Amino acid sequence: MSAPRSADVVVIGAGCIGASVAFRLAERGASVVVLEREPMAGTGSTGHCAGGVRQQFSTAVNVLLSKASVITLENFQDEVGADAGFDQCGYLFCLADEATWQSFQKQLALWRSLDVPARALTPDEARALVPGLEIGDLVGCTFCPTDGIADPHLVTQGFVAAARRHGAVFELGRAATGVRVEKGRVLGVLTAAGEIAAPTVVNAAGPYAAEVARWAGVELPVAPLRRQMFTTQPLPWVTDKFPMIVDMKSGVYMHRESGGILVGLADKNEPPSFNTNIDFEFRDLVFSLAVERVPALEEAEYRAGWAGLYETTPDHNAILGPVPGLEGFQCANGFSGHGFMQSPAIGRVIAGFILDGRSPIDVSELSLERFQRHELLVEANVI
Numbered sequence: 001m002s003a004p005r006s007a008d009v010v011v012i013g014a015g016c017i018g019a020s021v022a023f024r025l026a027e028r029g030a031s032v033v034v035l036e037r038e039p040m041a042g043t044g045s046t047g048h049c050a051g052g053v054r055q056q057f058s059t060a061v062n063v064l065l066s067k068a069s070v071i072t073l074e075n076f077q078d079e080v081g082a083d084a085g086f087d088q089c090g091y092l093f094c095l096a097d098e099a100t101w102q103s104f105q106k107q108l109a110l111w112r113s114l115d116v117p118a119r120a121l122t123p124d125e126a127r128a129l130v131p132g133l134e135i136g137d138l139v140g141c142t143f144c145p146t147d148g149i150a151d152p153h154l155v156t157q158g159f160v161a162a163a164r165r166h167g168a169v170f171e172l173g174r175a176a177t178g179v180r181v182e183k184g185r186v187l188g189v190l191t192a193a194g195e196i197a198a199p200t201v202v203n204a205a206g207p208y209a210a211e212v213a214r215w216a217g218v219e220l221p222v223a224p225l226r227r228q229m230f231t232t233q234p235l236p237w238v239t240d241k242f243p244m245i246v247d248m249k250s251g252v253y254m255h256r257e258s259g260g261i262l263v264g265l266a267d268k269n270e271p272p273s274f275n276t277n278i279d280f281e282f283r284d285l286v287f288s289l290a291v292e293r294v295p296a297l298e299e300a301e302y303r304a305g306w307a308g309l310y311e312t313t314p315d316h317n318a319i320l321g322p323v324p325g326l327e328g329f330q331c332a333n334g335f336s337g338h339g340f341m342q343s344p345a346i347g348r349v350i351a352g353f354i355l356d357g358r359s360p361i362d363v364s365e366l367s368l369e370r371f372q373r374h375e376l377l378v379e380a381n382v383i
């Protein structure tokens with residue numbers, strides 16, 4: 001089949017975000033071309049992600065995006081026609097100081113008001129859930145049983161296959177090299193093999209989003225930040241019920257992975273870069289912090305580690321939707337560590353902006369304009 005020369009929408013990037021957007025547009029009848037410079041979809045940040053899916057955020061907009069995504073992940077087979085590998089093992093937040101506990105008390109009220117079934121647990125109740133959990137320093141915990149872990153590969157390929165069934169074309173191994181803009185509106189996307197004319201372009205380029213935006217004359221505050229994760233060999237005490245644990249004291253998170261444990265931590269001192277090397281000193285620090293919360297990890301044998309890139313904004317929240325003064329350019333960027341879990345909802349959000357002129361979820365707090373207005377959105381639960 002010859003390469004398409006025009007489309008209603010060109011999506012730049014086939015990670016979980018671009019694939020989800022392409023599916024929701026195509027199922028509603030739009031002609032869609034997705035440009036992905038790698039030979040496969042989902043090998044960018046998506047392919048390096050921990051797969052965590054949680055609704056326990058401190059801002060309503062993040063809760064609503066995750067809640068809508070959880071509903072899609074629960075019904076992935078019916079809605080998308082694929083298995084999402086969604087294991088609702090729950091997220092357990094461990095809270096070790098009074099101020100954080102007070103903040104989570106307010107969040108529990110928010111979650112109740114939005115019908116998210118998260119609840120407070122005493123430290124003893126948390127230890128009943130995770131035998132061996134160190135609780136001596138804990139003030140309390142929260143647990144949401146409908147949070148969990150999904151498979152980034154299955155979810156992304158599920159969206160790709162479903163989008164294709166609705167006629168979307170994925171041009172794999174074909175990079176976008178520019179965006180053609182004239183008189184304040186988008187006219188198409190440039191590639192080495194020629195231009196694809198389109199009145200609408202979706203920037204779904206993950207950590208490379210700022211570069212893509214610059215082609216269209218847009219300053220997008222999205223920076224790449226290395227994030228590392230490490231796994232252990234299988235451990236006999238890791239049961240099917242082992243939840244995702246987030247230790248708010250150290251920032252360490254961990255979940256079940258191939259019979260062992262995966263541990264990760266956002267290094268607050270990491271400078272922006274495209275570096276994805278492993279730092280073994282950092283690995284040792286992450287494991288030592290993880291052992292403080294789950295002492296049995298002391299005996300664990302190291303298995304593997306990898307690093308990927310967060311696409312981070314100044315307030316650690318996504319940038320979604322149109323750009324004022326530039327017709328036809330849509331942002332689906334800057335997810336700052338929670339893009340995978342929100343990807344099922346983002347497809348509908350961006351398709352709504354393009355096809356209906358508005359999002360089905362009010363994401364006005366996540367517009368690019370918030371940076372010009374200096375109205376950053378404070379999200380307390382950034383991991």
Ligand SMILES: Cc1cc2nc3c(=O)[nH]c(=O)nc-3n(C[C@H](O)[C@H](O)[C@H](O)COP(=O)(O)OP(=O)(O)OC[C@H]3O[C@@H](n4cnc5c(N)ncnc54)[C@H](O)[C@@H]3O)c2cc1C
Pocket residue numbers: 012013014015016017018035036037038041042043044045046047048049050051052053174175176177204205206207208212227228229307308309310311332333335336337338339340341342
């Ligand atoms: C270690 C780690 C752990 C994480 N854990 C979680 C987690 O537990 N839960 C969660 O929700 N999120 C997590 N994240 C974040 C999550 O992975 C990202 O937010 C999400 O994958 C972003 O998806 P994306 O599609 O926007 O980006 P990507 O997956 O990076 O996709 C962007 C695509 O655009 C392509 N591209 C770029 N430029 C061009 C161009 N010029 N032309 C064509 N194609 C281009 C790239 O090749 C890439 O495939 C984690 C991230 C990391 C690194």
